[in-house]
Amino acid sequence: MSQALEAAVTLPGEDFSRVALTAPALDLLRELRRRHGPLMFHQSGGCCDGSSPMCYPAGEFNTGDSDVLLGVFEIDGGASGLSGGGAGGLSDGGSGGVGDAPGGGWSLEFWMSREQFSYWSHTHLTVDVVDGRGSGFSVEAPEGKRFLIRSKLMDWPVPGP
Structure with missing residues (x-):
């Protein structure tokens, strides 16, 4: 599993990314963005x-x-070439505040319920995509694909929010 893009750090006091996308997930997200507009x-x-x-x-x-x-x-916005996760793009905690970024790119937020985070706080998450029927609520469901999480235990002390 190869990570194609790391998310920008958003939790106070942390200097490492907690979530990444694989190249296939990134490709599917670009297609879904074209069809559905901004995503989260x-x-x-x-x-x-x-x-x-x-x-x-x-x-x-x-x-x-x-x-x-x-x-x-x-x-x-392209199908090739990746832009790295910078330090910007933090949300104010509102509802899916994502949008277009300078240069034709766009921002996508990754949220987790606080209760779920208490269980997953020591893991790095990678969003991947596989063939199969996803959830009826998730926008990739009609594509015959589904997003899934691949997790890896972090081996350093991790503060929580």
């Missing part, structure tokens, strides 16, 4: 979809104090 991820760990990352049109899933912004991806 939310990882809830809820009963219906387990721990699948859910991709929504930005603003369709309301985030708030019960959610943690784990990272913001700065994505270029």
Whole structure:
């Protein structure tokens, strides 16, 4: 599994990315963006979809104090060439505040419920995509693909929010 893009750091006091995208996930997100407009991820760990990352049109899933912004991806618009995760693009904790970035790119936030984060706080998450039916609520479902999380235990002390 190769990581193509790391998210910008968003948690206070941290200097490492907590979430990444694989190249296939990035390619699918670009296509979904063309069809649906601005997007966001939310990882809830809820009963219906387990721990699948859910991709929504930005603003369709309301985030708030019960959610943690784990990272913001700065994505270029093309099918090749990757833009790195910079230090900017932090959200004010509102509802999926993503949009167009300078140079034709766009921002995509990755949120997780605070309760779920308490379980996953010592892991680095990588969003990948595989063949198969995803959730009916996530925008990739009709594509015959589904996003999934691949996690890796971090081996250094990790502060929590």
